[in-house]
Each structure stands twice: as structure tokens, then as C-alpha cells.
Amino acid sequence: MFAAHHRIANLTVVLDANNSQVDGSVEFVTTIEPIADKWAAFGWQVAEVDGHDIAQLTGALDSDRGGKPLVVVGRTKITGHLKAIPDTVDAHFIKLDPEMTAGILAQLEAEYA
Structure with missing residues (x-):
């Protein structure tokens, strides 16, 4: 929230959303979806991509941020x-x-x- 409030547009988070953790699938342990909507609600520019697709990742990183910090939610499988x-x-x-x-x-x- 702080980053969006202060329009820190040169801040980027790349989030590996693979639905896996030590105790099993994330969705089994706790509810975190919809991840993208939550970041957007805090004022971030959100790009949701196939985290295994380099073109999608670079496209998201090069996208217009609209003066906001950027989170790239990469949907991945743990085995790639x-x-x-x-x-x-x-x-x-x-x-x-x-x-x-x-x-x-x-x-x-x-x-x-």
C-alpha cells in the first residue's frame, strides 16, 4: 500500500504463483486467491502471465505501469x-x-x- 500511495513506479515484484508449499497445495492450506485482484486493490499495476513463457514475462516487465509499482504474477508449475x-x-x-x-x-x- 505504501508503494502505491507514494507512486513508487520503479518497484517491481515478480511473484511465483505455483500453488505449492511444504504442507501441500496452497489452496488446501489457506485461501490466497484472487492474488491479482488483491494487489490491484492495494493500487499496484498487475500483470498476470504464464511464468514459463519468457516473452510474456518480458512483455509484462516492459509494460506501461501507469505511474504505479508493478507486480508480475507468474503462474507456474513446480516441475516447469x-x-x-x-x-x-x-x-x-x-x-x-x-x-x-x-x-x-x-x-x-x-x-x-
């Missing part, structure tokens, strides 16, 4: 787009075994090499 990691809450704490590591590296090399 990596197919070798099980899509579970435990993925935050997973230990990569050699087989999983090989699968991740193979996918990344195929996509980015």
Missing part, C-alpha cells in the same frame, strides 16, 4: 515443463537420481541445443 519430474507436491523436495537427471538433461538438450 520437465517430463522426467513427477508432477506432485513433493517435486519441491525431490532428489534427482541418475535416471531422472538423464531424462531432464536429454529433454533440455533437445529443446535448447
